[in-house]
Amino acid sequence: xxxxxxxxxxxxxxxxxxxxxxxxxxxxxxxxxxxxxxxxxxxxxxxxxxxxxxxxxxxxxxxxxxxxxxxxxxxxxxxxxxxxxxxxxxxxxxxxxxxxxxxxxxxxxxxxxxxxxxxxxxxxxxxxxxxxxxxxxxxxxxxxxxxxxxxxxxxxxxxxxxxxxxxxxxxxxxxxxxxxxxxxxxxxxxxxxxxxxxxxxxxxxxxxxxxxxxxxxxxxxxxxxxxxxxxxxxxxxxxxxxxxxxxxxxxxxxxxxxxxxxxxxxxxxxxxxxxxxxxxxxxxxxxxxxxxxxxxxxxxxxxxxxxxxxxxxxxxxxxxxxxxxxxxxxxxxxxxxxxxxxxxxxxxxxxxxxxxxxxxxxxxxxxxxxxxxxxxxxxxxxxxxxxxxxxxxxxxxxxxxxxxxxxxxxxxxxxxxxxxxxxxxxxxxxxxxxxxx
Amino acid sequence: xxxxxxxxxxxxxxxxxxxxxxxxxxxxxxxxxxxxxxxxxxxxxxxxxxxxxxxxxxxxxxxxxxxxxxxxxxxxxxxxxxxxxxxxxxxxxxxxxxxxxxxxxxxxxxxxxxxxxxxxxxxxxxxxxxxxxxxxxxxxxxxxxxxxxxxxxxxxxxxxxxxxxxxxxxxxxxxxxxxxxxxxxxxxxxxxxxxxxxxxxxxxxxxxxxxxxxxxxxxxxxxxxxxxxxxxxxxxxxxxxxxxxxxxxxxxxxxxxxxxxxxxxxxxxxxxxxxxxxxxxxxxxxxxxxxxxxxxxxxxxxxxxxxxxxxxxxxxxxxxxxxxxxxxxxxxxxxxxxxxxxxxxxxxxxxxxxxxxxxxxxxxxxxxxxxxxxxxxxxxxxxxxxxxxxxxxxxxxxxxxxxxxxxxxxxxxxxxxxxxxxxxxxxxxxxxxxxxxxxxxxxxxxxxxxxxxxxxxxxxxxxxxxxxxxxxxxxxxxxxxxxxxxxxxxxxx
Numbered sequence: 001x002x003x004x005x006x007x008x009x010x011x012x013x014x015x016x017x018x019x020x021x022x023x024x025x026x027x028x029x030x031x032x033x034x035x036x037x038x039x040x041x042x043x044x045x046x047x048x049x050x051x052x053x054x055x056x057x058x059x060x061x062x063x064x065x066x067x068x069x070x071x072x073x074x075x076x077x078x079x080x081x082x083x084x085x086x087x088x089x090x091x092x093x094x095x096x097x098x099x100x101x102x103x104x105x106x107x108x109x110x111x112x113x114x115x116x117x118x119x120x121x122x123x124x125x126x127x128x129x130x131x132x133x134x135x136x137x138x139x140x141x142x143x144x145x146x147x148x149x150x151x152x153x154x155x156x157x158x159x160x161x162x163x164x165x166x167x168x169x170x171x172x173x174x175x176x177x178x179x180x181x182x183x184x185x186x187x188x189x190x191x192x193x194x195x196x197x198x199x200x201x202x203x204x205x206x207x208x209x210x211x212x213x214x215x216x217x218x219x220x221x222x223x224x225x226x227x228x229x230x231x232x233x234x235x236x237x238x239x240x241x242x243x244x245x246x247x248x249x250x251x252x253x254x255x256x257x258x259x260x261x262x263x264x265x266x267x268x269x270x271x272x273x274x275x276x277x278x279x280x281x282x283x284x285x286x287x288x289x290x291x292x293x294x295x296x297x298x299x300x301x302x303x304x305x306x307x308x309x310x311x312x313x314x315x316x317x318x319x320x321x322x323x324x325x326x327x328x329x330x331x332x333x334x335x336x337x338x339x340x341x342x343x344x345x346x347x348x349x350x351x352x353x354x355x356x357x358x359x360x361x362x363x364x365x366x367x368x369x370x371x372x373x374x375x376x377x378x379x380x381x382x383x384x385x386x387x388x389x390x391x392x393x394x395x396x397x398x399x400x401x402x403x404x405x406x407x408x409x410x411x412x413x414x415x416x417x418x419x420x421x422x423x424x425x426x427x428x429x430x431x432x433x434x435x436x437x
Numbered sequence: 438x439x440x441x442x443x444x445x446x447x448x449x450x451x452x453x454x455x456x457x458x459x460x461x462x463x464x465x466x467x468x469x470x471x472x473x474x475x476x477x478x479x480x481x482x483x484x485x486x487x488x489x490x491x492x493x494x495x496x497x498x499x500x501x502x503x504x505x506x507x508x509x510x511x512x513x514x515x516x517x518x519x520x521x522x523x524x525x526x527x528x529x530x531x532x533x534x535x536x537x538x539x540x541x542x543x544x545x546x547x548x549x550x551x552x553x554x555x556x557x558x559x560x561x562x563x564x565x566x567x568x569x570x571x572x573x574x575x576x577x578x579x580x581x582x583x584x585x586x587x588x589x590x591x592x593x594x595x596x597x598x599x600x601x602x603x604x605x606x607x608x609x610x611x612x613x614x615x616x617x618x619x620x621x622x623x624x625x626x627x628x629x630x631x632x633x634x635x636x637x638x639x640x641x642x643x644x645x646x647x648x649x650x651x652x653x654x655x656x657x658x659x660x661x662x663x664x665x666x667x668x669x670x671x672x673x674x675x676x677x678x679x680x681x682x683x684x685x686x687x688x689x690x691x692x693x694x695x696x697x698x699x700x701x702x703x704x705x706x707x708x709x710x711x712x713x714x715x716x717x718x719x720x721x722x723x724x725x726x727x728x729x730x731x732x733x734x735x736x737x738x739x740x741x742x743x744x745x746x747x748x749x750x751x752x753x754x755x756x757x758x759x760x761x762x763x764x765x766x767x768x769x770x771x772x773x774x775x776x777x778x779x780x781x782x783x784x785x786x787x788x789x790x791x792x793x794x795x796x797x798x799x800x801x802x803x804x805x806x807x808x809x810x811x812x813x814x815x816x817x818x819x820x821x822x823x824x825x826x827x828x829x830x831x832x833x834x835x836x837x838x839x840x841x842x843x844x845x846x847x848x849x850x851x852x853x854x855x856x857x858x859x860x861x862x863x864x865x866x867x868x869x870x871x872x873x874x875x876x877x878x879x880x881x882x883x884x885x886x887x888x889x890x891x892x893x894x895x896x897x898x899x900x901x902x903x904x905x906x907x908x909x910x911x912x913x914x915x916x917x918x919x920x921x922x923x924x925x926x927x928x929x930x
């Protein structure tokens with residue numbers, strides 16, 4: 001656990017006396033206080049729902065006195081038009097009273113949400129947005145058109161808001177009292193902008209589409225390598241992968257994030273001269289190496305004989321400074337290529353040795369930090385549960401751990417292993433030897 | 438070009454017992470002053486590195502001055518790494534500026550040594566060859582010599598720090614490490630003891646003032662190597678292993694006693710001399726009867742504990758070697774012939790060479806072979822910035838081809854031409870098929886494109902990306918390549 005810090009942000013009361021703000025304003029919070037412009041009191045708030053992917057959170061205040069003298073603001077129904085005027089309200093740096101700025105809508109596009117790393121629809125404005133504005137509303141015609149949430153630091157007057165479609169997706173999602181998230185594509189795509197590849201694949205000059213270059217998870221095998229996606233839900237996909245949106249165009253992947261899990265989505269694809277049509281149900285896929293920022297969760301782990309095992313994830317890689325340059329090379333290869341190069345396709349996740357807590361039982365095991373586990377006791381390890389189970393089956397009185405890279409087997413005597421495990425946990429003050437979910 | 442005759446002349450002078458590592462207690466009372474300035478020469482080397490990122494051109498040239506030492510009639514010894522990708526070499530002597538054109542006879546990147554000569558006999562008229570001997574710790578401190586930039590012959594005293602075998606991707610060599618305070622040595626500076634040659638400078642650690650010199654044992658090895666009329670590369674005993682490091686648990690699990698020591702074998706690549714004789718799970722206990730300890734060291738007089746690879750590199754390709762192995766709970770002995778370390782047979786050429794990079798520009802696609810030169814194109818920070826998959830392939834010794842000569846063909850990047858518009862974003866890909874044929878080398882790609890009757894050429898890459906171009910358009914693209922980008926040579930195969 002790291003030392004605690006404090007920070008401020010903004011929020012807005014939407015219908016049903018709920019406060020909408022950004023997830024990054026309240027994530028990992030131990031204590032949240034809210035205050036109104038005309039009231040000296042500070043009230044305790046709690047997080048009702050938090051959505052890290054789209055950087056939104058809903059707060060509630062138990063003390064109903066908070067809501068006296070307040071009004072809620074409704075959400076607009078649409079994305080604002082380019083060049084139209086908007087006004088932001090919030091509590092940015094530079095003072096402690098409410099601050100109001102005005103600007104126009106500059107751009108509408110899918111951009112990365114830096115809190116999570118996911119990409120969703122974003123609306124850009126030149127209204128001044130600064131630190132502390134996060135979570136505050138952007139208003140047009142008396143209604144919320146977006147929640148201010150990030151700025152581009154190496155540019156001028158580029159501020160971003162989370163637009164209404166994304167906010168509505170979040171609000172609709174939580175109607176069943178659970179936050180499920182945004183569906184993502186489970187395949188890689190490549191544009192078909194060069195006419196030679198389109199002719200070769202048999203497309204006639206009226207057809208446009210995008211090429212599937214890799215499918216990660218499709219147990220029903222409906223979508224295949226080198227399929228050409230012509231339409232999604234009846235909307236034509238252009239050769240650069242875009243579909244119409246307002247006055248412009250947007251990447252087709254946006255269609256997936258507009259849906260909820262459980263919805264079905266229609267594909268019209270071109271394969272070997274035939275046009276094929278099918279529906280697929282959108283389900284949450286568990287990626288083998290989590291590649292988005294994680295919050296509010298403690299890492300899963302298992303400790304055996306002092307060896308700390310964890311799944312490889314982006315959070316693990318981030319423990320290196322400038323991890324994309326300096327992290328363990330094999331791990332980086334797995335992180336970037338585990339799908340494209342079909343690295344150990346039977347594995348659901350990759351288990352790494354974080355480090356070894358020194359003890360007489362493991363004293364000969366050293367320099368194995370960051371190595372990835374291949375098998376334990378001759379049992380291939382495909383997930384953390386496999387690992388836990390494999391340690392129940394020693395071979396000839398020993399536990400044998402083999403690693404993915406070329407290295408000698410790690411050998412631990414199975415004699416008195418329960419005592420060994422207890423002793424190590426006690427010596428290092430570790431209350432629990434595992435967290436498996 | 439190897440002028441074997443010149444070198445054979447030299448061999449008549451040698452006492453080959455030195456190579457059997459007998460310690461000859463050389464008479465240390467003889468301190469006849471030797472004028473080494475008549476043996477040490479300067480070499481002005483112009484090198485021009487290959488540009489692995491734009492392989493149709495070379496980088497800008499560099500000129501450095503290194504040292505050499507006369508070891509025989511018309512034979513100058515120096516360091517090979519300073520001559521990498523050389524264009525022109527000149528020799529000068531006695532601190533004077535008069536320059537003579539020099540020819541390179543042998544460049545051996547394994548040992549780190551090179552032999553040079555000069556055609557003009559006038560160059561050698563007043564020079565004296567030196568004698569070569571092994572370092573003797575009982576003798577006087579070694580001395581390193583070079584000509585400074587004002588034509589003054591300098592002698593620097595040094596202190597022996599240690600002697601060790603260094604094992605790296607270009608091979609292995611025996612080094613003397615010496616404490617020395619020098620002004621920026623460039624390589625090739627000879628090291629003497631009692632007026633006789635004991636080493637040649639490879640590199641200098643300025644921060645710690647430690648100079649690494651290739652030991653005279655390697656010089657003698659090099660000369661003996663050529664004595665049969667041919668020059669082979671160093672022998673190889675490739676395998677991936679882990680030192681046992683007193684791992685009691687592993688030894689007990691394998692059935693070894695705690696007194697047994699050695700190296701655990703993780704894997705043996707097909708190109709290894711030991712392939713078929715040694716396998717995963719073996720423990721190497723000794724080589725040629727000499728025991729290996731749990732840190733991979735063996736005891737070699739007079740140096741003490743040395744990296745086991747010394748037992749391999751003191752052999753020559755073609756020699757037989759004997760290994761004592763522990764396998765399936767018992768000791769066995771295997772003997773086999775040593776094969777030479779031949780970079781042309783590897784799937785990935787493991788170090789820089791003097792061969793220009795192969796490339797094929799087809800429809801603007803820059804196709805190359807994955808080699809050490811390519812992987813290091815980013816400079817010193819290459820391990821941080823190079824494509825992760827390429828680094829992974831380069832680091833993995835399992836990747837040896839079943840057919841020698843097979844290579845990994847990659848797409849470096851694409852030169853934007855009118856006919857390849859839409860593909861410009863693709864780079865750093867591994868090419869696996871062309872027109873559905875699996876690709877094993879670059880020449881094969883050219884042949885498929887030239888010989889096919891198909892209208893289209895389909896390039897398929899690892900991970901699913903695909904480029905398709907009309908064959909006719911590829912043929913027409915060479916004109917635009919020459920006109921817009923001034924690339925006249927679309928391939929080097």
